[in-house]
Amino acid sequence: MTVMRRKTQCELALTSGVEGEAFEPAARDETVIVKQDTESPAETECLMEEVCERENLLQAYKQVLSNKGSPGIDGMRVEDLEGYLQHHWQDIKEQLLSDKYRPQPVKRVEIPKPNGGVRKLGIPTVLDRFIQQALMQVLQKRWDKTFSEHSYGFRPGRSAHQAVRQAQKYIAEGNNWVVDIDLEKFFDRVNHDILMSRIAKRVKDKRVLRLIRRFLTAGVLEGGLVSPSTEGTPQGGPLSPLLSNLLLDDLDKELERRGHRFVRYADDCNIYVRSQRAGERVMASIGKFLTGKLKLKINQTKSAVAKPQQRKFLGFSFTGGKQPKVRISPESIHRFKERIRGLTSRSCGKSVSHIVEDLSGYLKGWRGYFGKCDTPSVLESLDGWIRRRLRSLIWKQWKKPQRRFAELRRRGISKDLSARTVKSCPKPWKASGVSALSIAFPIAYFDQLGLPRLNIQALN
Numbered sequence: 001m002t003v004m005r006r007k008t009q010c011e012l013a014l015t016s017g018v019e020g021e022a023f024e025p026a027a028r029d030e031t032v033i034v035k036q037d038t039e040s041p042a043e044t045e046c047l048m049e050e051v052c053e054r055e056n057l058l059q060a061y062k063q064v065l066s067n068k069g070s071p072g073i074d075g076m077r078v079e080d081l082e083g084y085l086q087h088h089w090q091d092i093k094e095q096l097l098s099d100k101y102r103p104q105p106v107k108r109v110e111i112p113k114p115n116g117g118v119r120k121l122g123i124p125t126v127l128d129r130f131i132q133q134a135l136m137q138v139l140q141k142r143w144d145k146t147f148s149e150h151s152y153g154f155r156p157g158r159s160a161h162q163a164v165r166q167a168q169k170y171i172a173e174g175n176n177w178v179v180d181i182d183l184e185k186f187f188d189r190v191n192h193d194i195l196m197s198r199i200a201k202r203v204k205d206k207r208v209l210r211l212i213r214r215f216l217t218a219g220v221l222e223g224g225l226v227s228p229s230t231e232g233t234p235q236g237g238p239l240s241p242l243l244s245n246l247l248l249d250d251l252d253k254e255l256e257r258r259g260h261r262f263v264r265y266a267d268d269c270n271i272y273v274r275s276q277r278a279g280e281r282v283m284a285s286i287g288k289f290l291t292g293k294l295k296l297k298i299n300q301t302k303s304a305v306a307k308p309q310q311r312k313f314l315g316f317s318f319t320g321g322k323q324p325k326v327r328i329s330p331e332s333i334h335r336f337k338e339r340i341r342g343l344t345s346r347s348c349g350k351s352v353s354h355i356v357e358d359l360s361g362y363l364k365g366w367r368g369y370f371g372k373c374d375t376p377s378v379l380e381s382l383d384g385w386i387r388r389r390l391r392s393l394i395w396k397q398w399k400k401p402q403r404r405f406a407e408l409r410r411r412g413i414s415k416d417l418s419a420r421t422v423k424s425c426p427k428p429w430k431a432s433g434v435s436a437l438s439i440a441f442p443i444a445y446f447d448q449l450g451l452p453r454l455n456i457q458a459l460n
Helices: 002-013 047-051 054-067 078-097 126-146 160-172 192-200 206-216 239-257 276-294 330-343 352-370 376-398 401-410 415-424 435-440 443-449
Strands: 106-112 118-123 177-182 220-222 225-227 261-265 268-273 304-306 316-318 326-328
Touching: 047 078, 047 126, 047 206, 054 078, 054 126, 078 126, 078 206, 126 206, 126 239, 160 261, 160 268, 160 316, 160 326, 177 276, 192 206, 192 239, 206 239, 239 261, 239 268, 239 276, 268 276, 276 304, 330 352, 330 376, 352 376, 352 443, 376 401, 376 435, 376 443, 401 415, 401 435, 415 435
Parallel strands: 106 220
Antiparallel strands: 106 118, 177 268, 177 304, 220 225, 261 268, 316 326
16 A cells, blocks of 8 residues: 555656646556667757656656665665655756756765775766656667667666677687777766767757766765866766767777677677787777777776687686687686675674575575576586585584584484594584585585575576
């Protein structure tokens, strides 16, 4: 009953301006089909009216709610957006339509990168995220069909897994060298004038153009001070991925013009060639193109011309041979193990059942992404390693030899094997690998606790 009431209040808040006319959810979800098309000119000067249409706004509202996220500089939470819109939407809509809306500065948040350093995010206010989402939805419908078939990031119906599989096909065709391009601080260094010129070719509504420019230049709150934004598209807002795809579409079109086999996901671009010499030529020429036309720079420390099996792409890598397989990159496995070590620390003081609860969400998410590799033996090995970590933790918690002996006996281990295990394995990690603990805590034991398996093929 509560859910129905909240939904109705939200629909009433986002009215079109006609008294009593409320938002209605779409009758069904429509999947956007990704299809390359010629670059279309702007079709209308009334784009802002389309942004403010009820159906588009309700879709944007639902998306912002599902994305959750932290508050911006005004402290408003996602949960507070509904009430705010109920009281202020008509004023906000009037500001948008009359070209008077002014976004607030984004809040600077730094998150650590897996390989060191930090990634700077710019978190817009919840209201600005809502408006960006509504704007992005309208623009994406128009722009996405004009983007390259080789672009996979932040596009409807496309995924990182599709990008990796396409790369696998190129390698299988004999393109045994990869030009692995990583753009240096791409989202922080996008040139606003170049980006706006690309947008202006597609958008005639001056209100939309000025609103996008205001989002780009809204400023950043950091350390209590607001700094101006003279370049970049802050990561953290719904509009940024679409704008990045628009700018890098120039790169895609240039690579297509040259006849290259490539895959791009956001600012990660891999070009597949048949020789190292060809790869070095491509790296040099594309570097000049990026610097000269888009004012972007290749990160020399993260980019290289190499064999595909020596590089990682979206967390994956490839095996050698005529039929390359998709495997999990060593770096991804290392990060995974570091995370598991933290969750299964032998000094955490938690029971095994509670630790399994902590592991469950992370393992399911990791499996959902990396479980689609072609090397299930690696997943099976990781499953065994996780169970051994848990057995080691149990052995540590038992502490004294007398208890260890009693617990093994209680679980059906013979008196002789229990005694030999307690005597020869005082260290938890060594004990976790012996037969006594494998018998006392078999795979079925962890299955019953709800520990997800990474290798789901083993369950079939």
